[in-house]
Amino acid sequence: MDPAPRSVKSVKSRLDTIKQREDIQHGVPKVQSHFGISSDKLDKITRRVIAPYAQIERKEPKEEVPEGPYLDINRFNVFLEDKVDLDSLLYETANVLKAVTSSSGVFVYTVEPIKNELVLMALNAKNNTRHEVNIPIEAGKMASAHVAFTKEYLLIEDVQRDRRFAEGLKWTDARVALCMPVLKPDGDCYAVLELYRTHREPYDRSGVYTVLSVACWAGAAVHQAQARMTLQRTAHLNVELRDLLHNYFCDLASIDTMLTDMLAVIKSFIGAMRSSFFIIDEDHIGEHLQADMWDDGWGSERTNIPRKKIKVNLSQEKTPAGLVARTGEMLNLRDAYRDPRFSKEIDPTTGTVVRTSLVAPIMDKNGVHGVVQLTNKANAHPFNKDDESIFGVFVNFDYHISEGSKEDMPGLVCYMFVETFADRNFERQILADFVLTVLMSYRNNSYHNAEHAFLFTHTMYLILVSNTGYFDFVETAALMLGGLCHDLDHPGFNNNFLQLSRHPLSRMYRSSTLEHHHYFLAKKIIEASFSLYLLYPGIDKEKQKD
Incomplete structure (x- = not known):
């Protein structure tokens, strides 16, 4: 009798070993079985069990994956640089898509929203304004103008026989065309990419998906680039105006x-x-x-x-x-x-x-x-x-309240509480003492400080006064108190750092160190220093505990 292959014998012996181990641990609870074997030893056993199967799999011929068109989306990160020429980058992107989709050519149209026209991008012209080609944005005449009007991509499988567009592509004897709008997140159409083929092979789903994905990404990138450039120009204008005003304060003019x-x-x-x-x-x-x-x-x-x-x-x-x-x-x-x-x-x-x-x-x-x-x-x-x-x-060049007096914050917090609970008669002295105690309990950190608590409370105040009727009294009080006290005594470090450095706070709480610490201090200040019943007259003791 021929001996069994070594790999099969090895597998059988290991299966017997596993079966014996299962019989031994049959009476052991499932939770305990995880701790019966150390993790290192369990990993070794697992590798020994699956090794023969892995060897058998390696003996099979390796399946060859056919190479397809590849487009590295990271190359378009140049859209996010500080100074970019959006038209040139869009033209380059269109030519990349032309190569990826095996197209015969590509036209790029930018949208002129003021005149409601498409402008054919011609970077080879010496004077773009003089040689500018304008196409009215309307439906049913020209494919690119129709796409800009509807803001939906268009796949034409037979340009010459398609009766929807009397003028076709207008610029070439194309047989197949793919028109893709470049839409920004706000819904505005920034440009239209018009890919075409002079042969009858239609664009497949993979090609359409590639062009659609890149067009969506380019639209978002264009929106971000335009917003960033506007902010940079605005910031530069602010600096110029401040310098100008500074000169007038120094010298008479x-x-x-x-x-x-x-x-x-x-x-x-x-x-x-x-x-x-x-x-x-x-x-x-x-x-x-x-x-x-x-x-x-x-x-x-x-x-x-x-x-x-x-x-x-x-x-x-x-x-x-x-x-x-x-x-x-x-x-x-x-x-x-x-x-x-x-x-x-x-x-x-x-x-x-x-x-x-x-x-x-x-x-x-x-x-x-x-x-x-x-x-x-x-x-x-x-x-x-x-x-x-x-x-x-x-x-609207106004004073920016970045260097406002911190001494005004307690009074403004009291004002927000009074305005939020306009139907309640506050004990003003108790409220003032409470607010001062809370703000003084914040450390002088670069971020989690009293100013941060004030800004958070102010945001919560604006939400509440803008949405009256959605929250009852207890919910409103909890939100305002939570906004004011949510970072009490923050040391300036996160929970992970406190655990690694063995900070005394990490020994006081087993998990969520800072969250428990903020809650503990807020509760102590409310309970020990000032009664919540006096701060909010009319609230019962059961709701105080909640």
């Missing part, structure tokens, strides 16, 4: 010089050709709305001499500034020259026609005090949403 300098700053940031500042004459407010106007002139004049026009009648003049002064709302005009609401304005010196205009009011709770107007962008494009955001920073 006339209001003419100050306004002219401020207009020059905002004009250079947004790229406008002209900027104007109107201050409404509040002493003579009546039927006619009069204002003093400062104008720094057109950009081509290159002069820093302040100009002042006395008593401009904003009520009678058909100008964008007059409309904003009367309505108190920001206005972004795409073509003021053709707008019937305003008079056609042409500068007599330079002959420049006023086309685009961005106008914003300077307001407080009492109404409009002034108007700032920017006219004509240097690149001949209309003002966009980013320009509106940056312009809003200029007209």
